[in-house]
Amino acid sequence: MTNEDYDKQSAREIIEGFENRPEMLVQILHAFLDRFGWISDEAIRQLASELNLSRADVHGVVSYYHDFRTSPPGKHVVKICEAEACQSMGSRELSEHAQESLGLGMHESNDDVTLEPVYCLGNCACSPAIMVDGKTFGRVNADRFDEIVATMNEAR
């Protein structure tokens, strides 16, 4: 995951890549997320100004979608699939275990980790699935989850 400091020139280039089209706001926000890791107030102000939208318009879209986190993520991002196939294979219990073991609720972060739900990782045949820093893991139970997190922490 990229998590660069916000920089207005890079942000402008992203917006120009979408021809400054306000109807592309969701796609631009995804590109911001990929580049900067989160959507800051500064980003919202710049988007509003360059797309000729109100700040309330941009803020409304950002707050509607949980994907658009509005605070910096931890060093690692752990996503637990909570879509149907994974739920049928125990992702709810896995999610509870993850929250307990990381000491975080969903959509919460500390300096090390951000924990988020996700809705299908395209790995339904190997449910329940999780993603850690962009890498997908299948058939994850509580023990395997703890192993993956331990490895993630070693990789710092």
Ligand code: FES
């Ligand atoms: S439902 Fe979880 S990977 Fe598809």
